[in-house]
Amino acid sequence: MTLSPPLATGEVKKVATRAAYGEALLALGGQRDDVIVFDADLSGSTKTKAFGQAYPDRFFNFGVAEANMMGTAAGLASLGRQVVFASSFAMFATGKAWEQLRQCVCVPNLNVKVCATHAGLTVGEDGKSHQMLEDITLMRAIPNMKVIVPADATEARAAVLAAVDIPGPVYIRLSRASTRVILGDDYRFELGRGTVLRDGTDLAICACGVEVPEALDAAELLFAKGIDARVINLSTVDPMDEELVATAARECGAILTVEEHQIRGGLGDAVAQAVVKHCPVPMGMVGMDGEFGQSGPPNDLLAHYGLDAKGIAARAEELLQRKG
Amino acid sequence: MTLSSDRMQELQAIAQRVRVDIVSMVHAAKCGHPGGPLGMADFMTVLFMEHLNLTTENLDDPGRDRFVLGNGHTCAGYYALLSAKGLIPHDELLTFRKLGSRLQGHPHRTPEMGIDFSTGSLGTGLSAAAGMALGARLNGTNAHVYCTSSDGDSQEGQIWEAATSAAHFELSNLTVIVDFNNIQIDGKMREIMNVRDLRAKYEAFGWNALDVDGHDMEALDQAFSDTRNAAMPTAIIAHTIIGKGVGFMEDTSSWHGVAPDDEQLAVALAELGATG
Ligand SMILES: Cc1ncc(C[n+]2csc(CCOP(=O)(O)OP(=O)(O)O)c2C)c(N)n1
Ligand SMILES: [Mg+2]
Numbered sequence: 001m002t003l004s005p006p007l008a009t010g011e012v013k014k015v016a017t018r019a020a021y022g023e024a025l026l027a028l029g030g031q032r033d034d035v036i037v038f039d040a041d042l043s044g045s046t047k048t049k050a051f052g053q054a055y056p057d058r059f060f061n062f063g064v065a066e067a068n069m070m071g072t073a074a075g076l077a078s079l080g081r082q083v084v085f086a087s088s089f090a091m092f093a094t095g096k097a098w099e100q101l102r103q104c105v106c107v108p109n110l111n112v113k114v115c116a117t118h119a120g121l122t123v124g125e126d127g128k129s130h131q132m133l134e135d136i137t138l139m140r141a142i143p144n145m146k147v148i149v150p151a152d153a154t155e156a157r158a159a160v161l162a163a164v165d166i167p168g169p170v171y172i173r174l175s176r177a178s179t180r181v182i183l184g185d186d187y188r189f190e191l192g193r194g195t196v197l198r199d200g201t202d203l204a205i206c207a208c209g210v211e212v213p214e215a216l217d218a219a220e221l222l223f224a225k226g227i228d229a230r231v232i233n234l235s236t237v238d239p240m241d242e243e244l245v246a247t248a249a250r251e252c253g254a255i256l257t258v259e260e261h262q263i264r265g266g267l268g269d270a271v272a273q274a275v276v277k278h279c280p281v282p283m284g285m286v287g288m289d290g291e292f293g294q295s296g297p298p299n300d301l302l303a304h305y306g307l308d309a310k311g312i313a314a315r316a317e318e319l320l321q322r323k324g
Numbered sequence: 325m326t327l328s329s330d331r332m333q334e335l336q337a338i339a340q341r342v343r344v345d346i347v348s349m350v351h352a353a354k355c356g357h358p359g360g361p362l363g364m365a366d367f368m369t370v371l372f373m374e375h376l377n378l379t380t381e382n383l384d385d386p387g388r389d390r391f392v393l394g395n396g397h398t399c400a401g402y403y404a405l406l407s408a409k410g411l412i413p414h415d416e417l418l419t420f421r422k423l424g425s426r427l428q429g430h431p432h433r434t435p436e437m438g439i440d441f442s443t444g445s446l447g448t449g450l451s452a453a454a455g456m457a458l459g460a461r462l463n464g465t466n467a468h469v470y471c472t473s474s475d476g477d478s479q480e481g482q483i484w485e486a487a488t489s490a491a492h493f494e495l496s497n498l499t500v501i502v503d504f505n506n507i508q509i510d511g512k513m514r515e516i517m518n519v520r521d522l523r524a525k526y527e528a529f530g531w532n533a534l535d536v537d538g539h540d541m542e543a544l545d546q547a548f549s550d551t552r553n554a555a556m557p558t559a560i561i562a563h564t565i566i567g568k569g570v571g572f573m574e575d576t577s578s579w580h581g582v583a584p585d586d587e588q589l590a591v592a593l594a595e596l597g598a599t600g
Contacts (some may be wrong), residue, residue: 041476041510041517049510061510063479063517064446091445094478125355125421127429127443129396296423314553 006184007197008154014178015153017209018117019173022047025085025115025158029055038073040066040084045176046087046117057180070097071111074104077111083164084112088245090132091120091171098138105169106144113163114139120260121288121302122177122210127295133288137265139171140238146191147171147238149259149267151212152181152286155235166191174208177298180213194241200228203316203323204248207235208267209260211286214302215258219311222316229316240270246278254323256284256316260307265289286312286317325514327374327545335541337371338408343569344598345404345417351589353421359579361401363564364472366505366539377547378472379437380410387465390456392441394449394505395474395561396430397581401441403427411438442465447480449473450500454490457498457557468552471500476508490557497505497558499524499548503538505566507577516577526559538562538575570595 028035029051041064043049052059062069066088073084087093093116094101105112105282116135123131138256140147146166150156156174180199188303197212198219207215210231219229249255255275257268268285276284288305302308306315327335333492342365354385357426361368387428391403393402404411410511419425426434430444439451453578460467464548474544477483500523508512513519526533532554536547544562567573570592584592 039510041479041508043510045509061516063508063513063519064476065479065481067481067519095445096447125353125429127421128432129430129446130440137334295421295425295429300423 001288001323006186008181008184013181015181016176016178017150017156018047018176019152019154019175020156021115021119021160021172022050024157025051026054026293028161028164029058032080032164033058035080036060036076036084037134038069038094039086040064040069042088042155042318045089046115048087061107066096067100067204067322068093070100071104073101073112074110078108081210085115085134086112086114089130090116090135091130094135094162094171095132095139096193101145101169102142106142109144109168111168113158113172115172115174117174118176119173120175120210120306121307122175122260122298124177124298124301125295130245130294133175133262133293136237136259136261141265141271145238146170146236147173148191149208151209151235152179152183154181154183154187155183155189158187159203159235162176162191176274179210181214183215188280191238192232192236192241194232194244196230196234197233198229200230201252202228202256203256203319204230204252205233205256205258205312205316206234206245207265208237210260211258211307214307214309218312218316221309221313227316227320234267234271238266239269240274240276242274245271245274249279254282254319256286256312256319258286258307258312259279261287263289265313276280282319282322282324284315286315325590327542332541333375333384335369338373340596342369342401342404342408344596345398345407345588347584347596348556348568349400349403349420349590350583353435354420354583355537356400356421356583357397357531357567358505358564358584359573360395360398360503362476362570362573363396363505363538363566363568365401365568367501367544367562368401368405368563370541370544371548372471372546377468378409383435383438386463387467388471389467390440390453391452392456392469392471392486394442394453394472394527395446395477395505396443396449398472398503399431402431406438409438416585417550435506446477447482450486450502452484453500454495454498457490457495458493460497461495464556466584467497469498471498472503473500474503475506475519477520478502478522487529487531487565490522494555495557496554499551500557501560501562503564504561505564507566507578507580509580515588523561530556531559531561532556533561535561535563538564539568
């Protein structure tokens, strides 16, 4: 079993994963001159702006034209000399440019890293047109695309720094809202490797992104009721850490997945595929169940749709009823 | 027919009230987009109060005009004008962007409020409006379809696919009004991604196109009247100042998507003549 990394200790820090992306990108810019950054009129929000100011010759703003941005990234990457980081909101990076990503980036397997911010409900008041809840599905469906959903700022930074050396296309899903930093500074990101953040054997809660801190809190609520939940951070949704999931299924006998995303095609489906293949056990999937979001404050939205710690804990108890 | 000077004064007063609503709504929501709709308030007022055939009585009439807010982030002004037309209770405006509100952060199709289409993703509005114009023709109605766009929206490729097909299908019952303010989120449009001469572009695509001062109500009124008799779809390039009416919000990208705090609201309201 993968060892748990030490969790962050001391004062609670809240940082958005998009902020960590901006910092990591700036650091990469200083280390490597083959790093090129593209944006589509959202550089202040996606946090690519700092890179653009430090390295203006390697930063290109395409305006509001995401499909063109991705197509151009593919062409540039095809020369084999540069690594292109292309950013927009998750809605537009994957929605507007899905076919460019499939045909032009993933079919020829090119070195384009799509770092998309403002994913999920925690976009908040902009509402359903901006709350991307289908991007994990869209990205993991494409061959060659690696899909990473960092749990916090520490992991976002590590994943971005790692992505530059991962061959081929990578999708990194980032958030607007500031969320709790849970991983310690010596956390090491490895593509395709999940990590157990809390041990337990009554059920395993597998989460990604902003739902990882919520899952940890849910485990505390459950513990107070005498239920010992294992919490697993599955930040790489594709390729899935099948071994870790299979072990959890065997040892805990029930698996609950949690994602700030539609349950159709997302983390839950990816985990279910591993569970069905290796060790079928009862499963529950927490996520958006076939509806769009709406305007509202991020935390209120998570609570409204049952994606906060309380909602997760309730679903865990339901699942335990079904565990043989 | 030109506007009487009395009517002109009324329209100016309505546009000013719309501006007051915009800053008040965004302030109450503590987030949102004040700049764009302040700049659009003059042409939106002329369109909604003088030309768009949409009322509380004809909501269900399949032959009534349609409207699509292509630059959906500017919806505070749209909601304020629907309220001016009696389609949204004025009190409800302050629920803007709150959990459970009908007044979503970007427009959501809500027939009972006269919101004909969901927008928010740029580039999508004009195609939808063209579809409505095609439908009006297929259904044998005289409905005219109005769609807003913007300089930022004009950077999306889909706009130019819509422009090509609307001319090809000779959708003369379609009018796009482009909020051309030289501003987008990351800065001045001409520096970020210059869309250049939109009138010339729409003309080259086969449209009837004209440049208008987006704060000259007389000229706007004339432009909207002419579009009803055009043989081809019409593009009105409305040259505006983003933030118009609130000095500190004018001609800057800084107020594209930021809410005024209490003090800034007071300054804005005073300037709009709405204190006390
Ligand atoms: C497809 C898409 N990409 C990006 C955005 C984010 N966005 C919202 S408004 C905007 C700037 C658009 O420029 P413009 O409409 O001219 O802005 P304004 O003049 O109102 O400031 C952007 C990039 C979006 N809503 N849709
Ligand atoms: Mg603009």
